[in-house]
Amino acid sequence: MAQLQYDEIMVRYGELSTKGRNKKNFIDRLGNNVRKALHDFSKVKVHANPDRLHIILNGADSTAVMKRLKLVFGIQTFSPSLRVEKDFAAVCQAAKTLIEKQVDRPMTFKVETKRSDHDFAMGTFEMNRELGGYLLQEFPELLTVDVHQPDIEVRVEVRLNGIFLTSEIIKGAGGLPVGTAGKGMMMLSGGIDSPVAAYLALKRGVSLEMVHFYSPPYTSEQALAKAKELTGKLAQYAGSIRFIQVPFTEIQETVKEKVPEGYLMTVQRRFMLRLAVELANRRRGLAIFNGESLGQVASQTMESMRAIEEVTNMPVLRPVLSYDKTEIIKIAEDIDTYELSILPYEDCCTVFTPPSPKTKPNMAKAAKYESWLDVDGLMERALAGIQIEEIHAGQEFLNQNEDIFAELL
Numbered sequence: 001m002a003q004l005q006y007d008e009i010m011v012r013y014g015e016l017s018t019k020g021r022n023k024k025n026f027i028d029r030l031g032n033n034v035r036k037a038l039h040d041f042s043k044v045k046v047h048a049n050p051d052r053l054h055i056i057l058n059g060a061d062s063t064a065v066m067k068r069l070k071l072v073f074g075i076q077t078f079s080p081s082l083r084v085e086k087d088f089a090a091v092c093q094a095a096k097t098l099i100e101k102q103v104d105r106p107m108t109f110k111v112e113t114k115r116s117d118h119d120f121a122m123g124t125f126e127m128n129r130e131l132g133g134y135l136l137q138e139f140p141e142l143l144t145v146d147v148h149q150p151d152i153e154v155r156v157e158v159r160l161n162g163i164f165l166t167s168e169i170i171k172g173a174g175g176l177p178v179g180t181a182g183k184g185m186m187m188l189s190g191g192i193d194s195p196v197a198a199y200l201a202l203k204r205g206v207s208l209e210m211v212h213f214y215s216p217p218y219t220s221e222q223a224l225a226k227a228k229e230l231t232g233k234l235a236q237y238a239g240s241i242r243f244i245q246v247p248f249t250e251i252q253e254t255v256k257e258k259v260p261e262g263y264l265m266t267v268q269r270r271f272m273l274r275l276a277v278e279l280a281n282r283r284r285g286l287a288i289f290n291g292e293s294l295g296q297v298a299s300q301t302m303e304s305m306r307a308i309e310e311v312t313n314m315p316v317l318r319p320v321l322s323y324d325k326t327e328i329i330k331i332a333e334d335i336d337t338y339e340l341s342i343l344p345y346e347d348c349c350t351v352f353t354p355p356s357p358k359t360k361p362n363m364a365k366a367a368k369y370e371s372w373l374d375v376d377g378l379m380e381r382a383l384a385g386i387q388i389e390e391i392h393a394g395q396e397f398l399n400q401n402e403d404i405f406a407e408l409l
């Protein structure tokens with residue numbers, strides 16, 4: 001069946017309605033996020049009202065608009081609607097079209113009419129009864145009426161500018177509008193876990209900036225492009241995301257030269273965290289996010305987290321802390337980052353990871369080894385070399401096929 005071309009989409013707010021006096025803030029933010037997500041549909045108009053958000057399509061492709069809408073956090077459900085002239089025959093035709101699309105087995109239904117245009121000839125009760133009767137007649141084998149718990153509720157709204165019909169309720173992304181929970185710096189590697197952690201943070205309303213450490217010539221241009229492309233995937237949930245690349249080669253080489261092997265990983269991570277915190281402080285970030293999950297690898301034991309976090313008092317938040325690897329992979333597949341994450345490009349940590357890092361590093365020792373280094377100078381030079389780029393939804397950076405071949409050969 002050809003795709004139905006709808007006229008309006010009505011959006012229901014999720015958890016927003018429980019947020020009391022912050023509600024206005026949340027609604028304004030959601031309205032802006034929806035506008036941002038639909039910015040290239042020039043005819044679309046978005047009205048964020050206190051109870052509902054209305055998207056007027058003005059001829060824009062409703063299927064494409066709904067696909068975008070499904071990625072906007074803060075939306076509980078939405079319903080596409082058809083607009084017809086104020087004429088009962090037109091209402092019948094539209095209702096029939098909606099039901100045809102939805103009914104695939106014997107189902108129950110009811111008609112629920114609201115009227116803000118009181119000049120319209122038919123009353124709400126009459127509309128419910130007449131339209132219900134028409135639909136029963138059109139779908140005798142498939143429809144029966146149930147006014148208490150119908151499978152399908154055909155809602156008819158008689159407004160001044162026409163009659164609107166809707167029957168489908170589509171699940172939205174849930175969560176809170178991005179930007180309502182403050183800004184965080186996301187430590188994004190090219191791996192599986194940190195993109196999932198980023199997705200979960202965005203889902204709770206955090207606006208993120210990505211911090212990515214790279215170490216040329218030990219890591220390739222492709223590794224950097226992969227982290228950017230992952231950011232492009234995640235930007236679909238946020239409109240756009242800033243990507244900050246931090247050169248890490250000098251720090252890694254110096255640490256490798258001066259620090260005993262068992263502490264290479266701990267000291268490198270302490271540098272990463274210090275740099276991320278410094279960027280947060282400069283850019284009004286309130287917390288650091290990473291993709292650590294408890295006990296997965298040596299750097300992710302509690303002892304290790306404690307030894308690394310000692311360098312800051314800024315909160316370090318770990319959205320996937322308690323997830324199993326299989327659960328993380330499932331989300332990565334759902335958000336379409338998995339295939340990118342498993343591309344075989346070396347990350348800066350893989351290159352410099354010692355064969356047996358300490359799983360229970362000692363904070364005093366880590367600090368002692370750092371006292372042999374010019375920590376401030378190394379930090380300063382890394383920060384002087386950062387590059388910042390705004391990455392948009394779906395932006396691509398890898399020419400995958402060619403490059404995979406090139407790397408594998």
Ligand SMILES: Nc1ncnc2c1ncn2[C@@H]1O[C@H](COP(=O)(O)OP(=O)(O)OP(=O)(O)O)[C@@H](O)[C@H]1O
Nearest residue numbers: 187188189191192193194211212213290291292349
């Ligand atoms: N090159 C990097 N740039 C930015 N952050 C990084 C980098 N490498 C690691 N991190 C951060 O440290 C976390 C732990 O990294 P590690 O490599 O130990 O674990 P991981 O479980 O493989 O994580 P991931 O799958 O996200 O790479 C990552 O989730 C990420 O937040």
